Amino acid sequence: MHPSxxxxxxxxxxFAIMLLGFVTVFGAVVEAMLISGxxxxxVVILIGxxxxxxxxxxxxxxxYYKRFRWEITDSDIHIYSGILFKKQTHIPFQRVQSIDFSAxxxxxxxxxxxxxxxxxxxxANKAAVIPALKLSQAEAFRVEVFTRKKSAVQQxxxxxxxxxxxxxxxxQPAQAIPGGVDPLVRQVGDSLGGMxxxxxxxxxxxxxxxxxxxxxxxxxxxxxxxxDHNILFTVFLIVGLTQLGSxxxxxxxxxxxxxxxxxxxxxxxxxxxxxxxxxxxxxVFVSGIFGTAVQFGGFKARRRxxxxxxxxxxxxxxxxxxxxxxxxxxxxxxGAIRRLMGYGELRLxxxxxxxxxxxxxxxxxxxxxxxxIHPFIKLSSVESxxxxxxxxxxxxxxxxxxxxxxxxxxxxxxxxxxxxxxVFFAAVAAVVTxxxxxxxxxxxxxxxxxxxxxxxxxxxxxxxGRSVAAVLWYRQAAYAYNTGMLTIRSGxxxxxxxxxxxxxxxxxxxxxxxxxxLSHVASIGAxxxxxxxxxxTVLRDLxxxxxxxxxxxxxxTASSSAT
Amino acid sequence: xxxLPSRKLDxxxxxxxxxxxxxxxxxxxxxxxxxxxIVAFTLGVGGALEGDPLAAVLGVILISLxxxxxxxxxVFVVIVPKIxxxxxxxxxxxxxxxxxxxxxWRKRLIIPLIRVQNVETRQGPILRANGLASLTVxxxxxxxxxxxxxxxxxxxxxxxxxxxxxxxxEDV
Numbered sequence: 001m002h003p004s005x006x007x008x009x010x011x012x013x014x015f016a017i018m019l020l021g022f023v024t025v026f027g028a029v030v031e032a033m034l035i036s037g038x039x040x041x042x043v044v045i046l047i048g049x050x051x052x053x054x055x056x057x058x059x060x061x062x063x064y065y066k067r068f069r070w071e072i073t074d075s076d077i078h079i080y081s082g083i084l085f086k087k088q089t090h091i092p093f094q095r096v097q098s099i100d101f102s103a104x105x106x107x108x109x110x111x112x113x114x115x116x117x118x119x120x121x122x123x124a125n126k127a128a129v130i131p132a133l134k135l136s137q138a139e140a141f142r143v144e145v146f147t148r149k150k151s152a153v154q155q156x157x158x159x160x161x162x163x164x165x166x167x168x169x170x171x172q173p174a175q176a177i178p179g180g181v182d183p184l185v186r187q188v189g190d191s192l193g194g195m196x197x198x199x200x201x202x203x204x205x206x207x208x209x210x211x212x213x214x215x216x217x218x219x220x221x222x223x224x225x226x227x228d229h230n231i232l233f234t235v236f237l238i239v240g241l242t243q244l245g246s247x248x249x250x251x252x253x254x255x256x257x258x259x260x261x262x263x264x265x266x267x268x269x270x271x272x273x274x275x276x277x278x279x280x281x282x283x284v285f286v287s288g289i290f291g292t293a294v295q296f297g298g299f300k301a302r303r304r305x306x307x308x309x310x311x312x313x314x315x316x317x318x319x320x321x322x323x324x325x326x327x328x329x330x331x332x333x334x335g336a337i338r339r340l341m342g343y344g345e346l347r348l349x350x351x352x353x354x355x356x357x358x359x360x361x362x363x364x365x366x367x368x369x370x371x372x373i374h375p376f377i378k379l380s381s382v383e384s385x386x387x388x389x390x391x392x393x394x395x396x397x398x399x400x401x402x403x404x405x406x407x408x409x410x411x412x413x414x415x416x417x418x419x420x421x422x423v424f425f426a427a428v429a430a431v432v433t434x435x436x437x438x439x440x441x442x443x444x445x446x447x448x449x450x451x452x453x454x455x456x457x458x459x460x461x462x463x464x465g466r467s468v469a470a471v472l473w474y475r476q477a478a479y480a481y482n483t484g485m486l487t488i489r490s491g492x493x494x495x496x497x498x499x500x501x502x503x504x505x506x507x508x509x510x511x512x513x514x515x516x517x518l519s520h521v522a523s524i525g526a527x528x529x530x531x532x533x534x535x536x537t538v539l540r541d542l543x544x545x546x547x548x549x550x551x552x553x554x555x556x557t558a559s560s561s562a563t
Numbered sequence: 564x565x566x567l568p569s570r571k572l573d574x575x576x577x578x579x580x581x582x583x584x585x586x587x588x589x590x591x592x593x594x595x596x597x598x599x600x601i602v603a604f605t606l607g608v609g610g611a612l613e614g615d616p617l618a619a620v621l622g623v624i625l626i627s628l629x630x631x632x633x634x635x636x637x638v639f640v641v642i643v644p645k646i647x648x649x650x651x652x653x654x655x656x657x658x659x660x661x662x663x664x665x666x667x668w669r670k671r672l673i674i675p676l677i678r679v680q681n682v683e684t685r686q687g688p689i690l691r692a693n694g695l696a697s698l699t700v701x702x703x704x705x706x707x708x709x710x711x712x713x714x715x716x717x718x719x720x721x722x723x724x725x726x727x728x729x730x731x732x733e734d735v
């Protein structure tokens with residue numbers, strides 16, 4: 001490990017502790033300072049505790065650094081770490097799926113990276129980390145491991161002709177299946193031919209780059225601008241502010257402060273609040289744009305030797321690589337803003353591993369977003385980029401193959417999104433109205449009828465909004481499958497297409513609730529190993545026949561008898 | 564449209580479900596009724612004789628709780644296991660497991676055997692007492708359980724599935 005770890009980790013942890021301590025004892029310190037009236041004391045205490053803490057954390061970091069060992073042996077990677085709780089990690093080469101780097105600003109100055117080794121197998125696995133390595137060392141580590149992995153995989157493939165040997169006897173009972181070709185034998189053949197058939201796994205650092213692209217400054221700016229949350233937030237705030245004046249007058253401040261105080265409030269305080277909010281909104285908006293721009297700055301994606309590699313980050317830089325055989329699904333997503341501009345976003349969903357300090361829930365939220373391979377792409381160029389980056393998905397369904405939902409789905413989505421909501425809201429409004437009308441005269445001194453009208457206006461606005469969303473959902477919800485691929489498209493104001501290879505579907509389901517049974521529809525679901533512990537992609541309200549046909553498509557036996 | 568999977572669970576599984584539902588209902592019933600019962604009796608019985616309205620209210624609530632527990636007993640212990648057994652169907656085919664289950668939300672699951680990483684039989688104390696075992700298949704995205712099978716049947720199925728899945732060598 002690189003010695004800079006001692007200083008970096010020491011300072012980092014010290015700052016973290018100081019911040020935590022500062023937040024918790026801040027009140028007491030200020031109080032003490034006010035009593036003694038001596039600011040110098042506080043400064044001395046702060047600096048003293050900083051130096052003391054730094055000494056302790058750096059000593060601990062130094063011991064950790066001294067004890068930390070890693071080595072690459074013939075068969076696996078060994079990592080020894082820990083001071084009190086010692087840990088030995090052995091990772092066989094064949095289990096290594098990807099080796100990623102990341103670096104903060106100070107690390108980048110020094111040319112140091114944090115190296116993370118991800119292994120196969122989903123939820124139970126945790127990633128191993130080497131906290132600080134020189135970039136050149138890390139690169140060498142990666143090359144070494146993947147070279148050894150490759151030869152290990154080849155050796156085991158050559159040494160064990162076990163797979164076909166096992167496969168043949170059990171092909172016997174299956175031969176009874178009508179249609180000639182035994183599906184088991186065929187699938188075994190697939191998985192042996194070209195390593196793993198559809199998603200071949202071989203990594204070669206020296207392999208030529210098959211495809212590479214980066215984003216221009218303009219594209220990065222647009223990416224930042226098109227973040228849905230930014231704009232939505234701003235729009236809401238602006239709408240709220242323009243209404244602030246009327247809301248203030250509704251609260252009837254003049255009456256609340258009879259001796260002219262109301263005038264002061266409406267003349268000075270309201271504009272002040274409004275100005276503050278506008279300023280706050282601007283800060284949030286600009287920093288949101290800036291943050292996204294920094295995050296995607298220097299975005300580069302390439303395909304090389306059976307792997308997809310993505311680099312990004314203007315200040316702290318990330319390097320993520322994923323081997324093609326780990327990809328579970330491809331998502332073409334259009335947020336509301338991107339959609340208006342005719343742009344979209346490409347993501348790959350892969351199996352994620354947990355890091356030591358992550359719990360399952362947090363990891364699920366943080367990682368299930370997938371790997372963005374293009375944050376801002378014109379829809380017309382999606383086809384060609386995908387063809388170069390992930391030709392594995394070339395066999396995906398074409399627009400003509402998509403099937404829409406039956407009309408009953410529209411009725412159901414309207415009831416679900418508008419009907420139930422409107423009834424509930426109307427009930428609340430009715431109760432409020434009744435409450436105001438029936439309450440004794442002394443409480444209805446001021447005119448509260450505006451609350452009632454506000455409620456009804458809100459009901460109207462939400463009903464229209466939700467109806468539009470429901471109709472949009474019905475218009476774009478669709479699915480398609482062909483021999484090897486499934487696509488499920490859905491969304492309200494934004495739209496997302498999830499493209500899944502059939503052999504990546506771990507299991508599939510249809511589901512019906514009592515209302516769906518009445519309407520003769522069912523939901524379909526395809527479950528892949530993406531994320532931590534699997535991801536289910538669901539589409540509601542197919543006709544029962546089509547849902548059943550979908551299940552038949554998943555069935556290995558049925559598909560063989562059909563062909 | 565394909566017919567529902569025809570193989571049924573062992574009938575004895577309803578006994579297991581009934582027993583575990585009974586335990587649940589009794590625990591939850593006790594949880595609500597015992598503290599409430601103590602309050603109601605200490606406060607209520609005397610008061611009810613004197614025509615105290617609070618005692619009357621307590622009595623009504625206590626009685627309705629008792630009714631709720633009895634209703635829960637009937638529904639969860641007598642009716643639900645029976646319906647669940649009727650709805651549960653499965654089939655282990657040459658290349659997939661087909662499951663149909665659910666009372667309100669009815670699910671049909673297809674698990675291709677080539678995706679199964681692991682298969683095992685499990686037996687808790689209640690299952691063992693009834694001579695049953697459950698069969699669990701794990702994929703890279705979660706596991707599925709066929710809950711009540713005669714031990715011999717579960718073992719045979721496990722071995723059968725294990726043989727079929729040995730061919731599946733997917734790594735994800």
